[in-house]
Amino acid sequence: MPAESLDLNVLLALSGQILMLLCGVGVLWRLMFSAEGRAAQRGPKPLPPWSINGAEFGMAVLAVVAGGIAGQIAAVLIAAQLTTDENVMLTIGGAGFQGGLLAGAGIAYISILKPAQRNAARGHDEPPALPGTKAVNLWIAGPYTLLAAMPVLFVVNLTWVFLLESLGLSVEKQELVNIFAETDSPIVLIGMSFLAVVVAPLVEEVIFRAGLFRFLRTRLPRWAAFVLPAAIFGSLHGNLVAFMPLFMLGIVFAVAYERTGRISVPILAHALFNLNTILLLLAGVEV
Incomplete structure (x- = not known):
């Protein structure tokens, strides 16, 4: 150039x-x-408290970490079969790690967090969103x-x-x-x-x-x-x-x-x- x-x-x-x-x-x-x-700083926040307990959150964290590790290992193994370019391998490894984290978060939400929220709502423990906030x-x-x-x-x-x-x-x-x-x-x-x-x-x-x-x-x-x-x-x-x-x-x-x-x-x-x-x-x- x-x-x-x-x-x-x-x-x-x-x-x-x-x-x-x-x-x-x-x-x-x-x-x-x-x-x-x-006024917005003093006013109500539209993000309600989260009724997930420590054990449920800990299991969700483990699912996310396991997903990231598994995704990166799989991506590195695949990359080794496709190329010897270190930058390409780094890109593929990063994609596997990020994708694994996202998959782990999805699994944690579906299997742990969403059921916990549903149970809390049945027990009236899940607080509603606070009123008085404007749509964003x-x-x-x-x-x-x-x-x-x-x-x-x-x-x-x-x-x-x-x-x-x-x-x-x-x-x-x-x-x-x-x-x-x-x-x-x-x-x-x-x-x-x-x-x-x-x-x-x-x-x-x-x-x-x-x-x-x-x-x-x-x-x-x-x-x-x-x-x-x-x-x-x-x-x-x-x-x-x-x-x-x-x-x-x-x-x-x-x-x-x-x-x-x-x-x-x-x-x-x-x-x-x-x-x-x-x-x-x-x-x-x-x-």
Whole structure:
């Protein structure tokens, strides 16, 4: 690609990011400091308490973990028969792991959580959704959540990288980001893009927000219910530089889920965040 074209792509991408940051500041102010935003913070939340007990939740977690392990093992075995390209094998392995987690979550919901909820409803233990909340438009709330996260992530990322550099710690990017930026394989690009934009947001939001966060939010102090799933979410990505931005992103997504009562909102926001990262990499911007 000619240098002039590359420079233009970078300029357009950075201009888009600046615009999103400015819009995000406005959205964040409206959500946090406007009269409407403060009223929403004080008002009832449409996400009711979850009447699943600890044993049922523990069995569901085991089903999810077992599904992820089984899916990854199967995918690695299949990949070894198809290719020797490490990036392709990594993509297939990631697909197997994510697919296994989703399958495990589906099995846990059908066989454990849904029957438990049904039994609780018969015993009148399952509380109804709280009244007084407005219906949420997914296609507005999802992008709105992403825009609100942008200025927060910008400040957190700059501060975190500065702190790590000051302490002499590694500031290497995630391995998957490097692979995506350097690979020329259409199979890897398409596969990783599909995983990042479609599969990962669905799997991670179902597990961390609809599962772990919802279970903890009425069983721990509220701050701990937000912090613990976000910390696990950030840690499992296996990169020190990415930990704090992903930790904050997890908190933003949990707030959006609690505030709207719809897991589809953080799923869409997560997908848009990953899509934005991919577009930046394709434009030649280091992230």
